[in-house]
Amino acid sequence: MTIEYRDDEARFRDIVSVEAAEGLIAWLEGRSRATVDLSECTHLHTANLQVLMALQPRVRVWPMDTELAAWLMPILAKS
């Protein structure tokens, strides 16, 4: 798994594959205070991107990969 879950934080690492999406939904489920740490993420599969877009968990740390961060911030930044 390329997502590490601890308490209310999901930490994405390296490349997050498509298989992780189902688990991510299950985890986000009922966790209103869930936050996402993308700092070590270099790419996430579209399926995961969709889940983040749909369920809008708060992104606590944006990716260190600036290119990815530039992609994700406009899409995922929550008002």
Add this chain to the structure above:
Amino acid sequence: MNPLLEQFLSEARDLLQSIGEKLMQLEDSPGDAERMTALFRMVHTLKGNSGLFDFPEMTRVLHAAEDLMDGVRQGRVSYSKELADALLDSMDFVGRLCDEIEAPPTVPSSHAEQSANLATSLRGLIVGSEPDTGKVGAGAARAVAARSLSGAAPGGVGSAGALAGSLLLAIPDSVRREAHRQACDGVVVHWLEYSPKDDCFFQGEDPFFQERSTPGLLWGTAHPREPWPALAELDAYRCVLTFNMLTSAPRAELESYFRYMPEQVRFVALSPDALATSVHATGRPLELIEPTLAQDESEALEAIVAIQRHVLTLPISARWHLGRLEAVAASLSSCLGASGDHAAISGLEAAAAQARETGRAAPLLLWLDDNLRPRGRATGTRATEAGLRAEASGLVSPVHEPPRAAAVDVDMEPKFGRRAEDAITATKSLKVDQTKIDRLMNLIGEIVVSKNALPYLAARADTVFGVRDLSREITAQYAVINRIAEEMQDAIMQVRMMPVSFVLQRFPRLVRDTSRKLGKEVNLVLQGEDTEADKNIIEALGDPLLHVVRNSLDHGFELPDVRRAAGKSQTGTLTIRASQESDRVIIEITDDGKGIDPAVVKLKAYQKGLIDEATLERIGDQDAANLVFLPGFSTADVVSELSGRGVGMDVVKTAVEKVNGTVTLTSEKGKGTHIRLALPLSMAVTNVMIVETDGQTFGVPMESVVETVRVPESAIRTIEASRAAVLRGRIVPLKSVNELLGLAALPKPNAEGELAVLVVRFGGESVGLLVDEFRETAEILLKPMTGVLAGLSGYSGSALMGDGSVLMVLNAKEMLS
């Protein structure tokens, strides 16, 4: 070639074959839903497999075929002959691609167009049959394809101008400025909309990755195509995102980059004007003047603003929350100062004051949204913005927890359960390369041979070493090994056995196509397809059968009109029946065509100098019909594409006889022709008669042996230079094996003055071979002569005997002719 590709090719061939069969069966029963589903599944599997490799041409055609089949399956498109033709053509194309993949390493790009055409015509059938579109045929589909290729919007929004107003808004000014600059420099900037298919994840695609790696990417974003469903209905594996991109890469490069999904992408080339004049979200036209800040400075500014935004979104639980708001306001104020936007400071201060009063971040965030909108911020956030505004005015309490459906655990079950279907079920059959089986067979053959050495050893133990007990034990062991070896031999024979259907399966297609081409109506009946024979035999059967069937279609069957005039049914019947008769497999091909006219055949053979006048006079009708087997005989006056190149039936006869088979033909004028091919079940084990001459032993295949007789020397007559004897009232020519093999010795008579004569079949007659002595018969594994020895046509091969000696097996036919 890697093993995966090898397996793909072998599977693809199987699938193509089955698809062809199913299509043909469906022609007879177009309503058969089960077959249709099976067909769809096969096309689907093939498409999926092809997707594992870089064969876009193949995948595209298969994909179109799959869509068409899906339409048929769901009853949207009706099955027709044209549809079957189109699908068969496509499958042929895929077959050709497979051939090319196997021969040269890459698929030449010249197929791309053909592939596109095929895919288009397939899709045309879908469109053509849709009742509600009203458009007919491939024309409409071509238009659709052209549209998706040329990049115009499916909805009819073709011009960049119409597009710019709505969609370009999302692009941040800085990006737009850069795009405008490049456009002015003569670079064509494209606006791309990439809408991946719902099920694209299952095809291993990652659209986000695809988008991120788009060449020449200037900017991009993603937005959902439809409102997000409730959590319970959210399907992680259904792609609902559409991507928009601005790219400066050349069109050709983009098309090649998206070559796997041309229908999912549309391109719109943007003119510099379109980029410049489109209105900003707030209604401002794009300011083309460079801002006062340098590129890196504005980036830093943006980063700072993003951080402030982020700070504002933090939960307000902390005690220093108000201080945080103050800090944000101060930072933003400094930013405005640095970028020279002093006019905006007052607005910020008002927002900050409001935030301080209410203790909430919303007013500041709202101000940020209105004034320092981050790049690419999509317009889809209106709802949240409205929420913010409401919150800012104190009407709604802050909502930090997004509303979510609670009952989701229940829903997760089937989702995970769905995975179970993907589990791999173990297959019961293995695909093994034939060379491996051949090797196994050779090894087993060697065991059989070396096992046969044990009785000799037992005898030696007794006679030479005088240990009788050991001899007995060796014999007992031999019995065990012998049993196992025989079972092994039987087992490997079973492995090599193949059903005749292997060669028969191509005939439905062949008969269908050929008879159509000839304008004839022929119904093919296959019987006994599960009759089994050794693989080599089955393969040897292929070409002769093909010739026979083609001949029958071309020369045998009459045109429908002629048939009706002759009082026959309009549709002719061609029957291919396979059966087993003791150790032979029999293939009978029967047609109810016009049969062979003996008079015509006789005359033709005479004209071609194949028979002399005397033969012409006395030959019977059945014998005359068999003249078609003579080399160089062809009755067709016109050389057609199908048969009649003068290589027809004699090829059949030669090929069948090569594997020790026989062909017989019976024909009745006006009624039809019956051809019977008889072939041995297996070539692996050969029964030979062992004979001795001049102190050497030779084997003669049992199938050519008629009888063994002893003839007194006195009964042998010499007619001119050759010898003959009367056996059972017939004159049998006698040949000395010694003479034939170039041995100087004369045949040795036995004590009674009789010569051993092995009567063998040669063509239609019997010939006596003079040898010194008959020995036992034996089952041997005949190995053909290889290398330098392969040129010795007098021998059909050699075999290793139990005592370690080598037995040469004579080829009586070659020796005598």
